[in-house]
Amino acid sequence: MSNETANRRAAMPTVANPILERRTVENSNRNLLKHLQPGLAVLDVGCGSGAITRGIAERVGPQGRVLGIDPGETLIADAQRHTAEVPQLAFQQADLFNFETDERFDMVTCARVLQWLNRPEEALVRMKNLLKPGGILAVLDYNHERIEWSPEPPAAMQTFYAAFLKWRQDAGFNNAIADHLRDLFERNGLEEVTVETQFEISRKEDAGFSVASRIWAEVAEIRGPQLVRDGYISEEERLRAIEEYDQWIATTGESMQLYLLAVEGRMSQP
Secondary structure (H helix, E strand, C coil): CCHHHHHHHHCCCCCCCHHHHCCCHHHHCHHHCCCCCCCCEEEEECCCCCHHHHHHHHHHCCCCEEEEEECCHHHHHHHHCCCCCCCCEEEEECCHHHCCCCCCEEEEEEECCHHHCCCHHHHHHHHHCCEEEEEEEEEEEECHHHCEEECCCCHHHHHHHHHHHHHHHHCCCCCCHHHHHHHHHHHCCCEEEEEEECCEEEECCCCCHHHHCCHHHHHHHHCHHHHHHCCCCCHHHHHHHHHHHHHHHHCCCCEEEECEEEEEEECCCC
16 A cells, blocks of 8 residues: 555544553663663654653753654644753654754664554664664564463454454554564664563553553554544444453453564664
């Protein structure tokens, strides 16, 4: 499908997004913590509403500089509301594929973003080219084909999830992007490439199980209307998936594991 279709499907609906709002650098991008130190210049690509970006800015301190970019106008507006008290932090509405700056960064980070791009390798090259020599590119993303539920979720949610993956695939998105990142990094000249598992696991006995495992009901609520409009599921199927999945969480659901990898590489020195 066309870039226009991919951009339309990737665009975050303007409804409030509880998934974005509860993420922090500590709970959702902890792979960065070992690198963040005062004075660093960091670019956060696909920063959304800026929750993780703000945590990055706190750790690089006033001596540092953090810029978050995202194509979503509403998301950037939300992010900018929090910048006044953090002088080292700025947000800009920008699409990575058109983003131009003379600035180079000690780190470029991109979390859960390449899964929504139909040209992930081009995006990776663009991010690499924004690094200083010796700078670090840190990408965090999913393989949606390797999700694990115990026991299996209701048939209605399985139907929705399969439709969601097909809807993404038909737009040119790679549902298994996490397991292709090492190859992309190495093929494009990044050095010292490392891969760390960052699986997101929620279990019945965890206090946050009902919130964490509900991510797919939230996806059905937030993204589901797009699938309905595009003809991948019916509205009745979408609503049934939410209802039955919430019932699974409340009764028989024991665990859910999202397959997430953190892949990092270093820009070569001259």
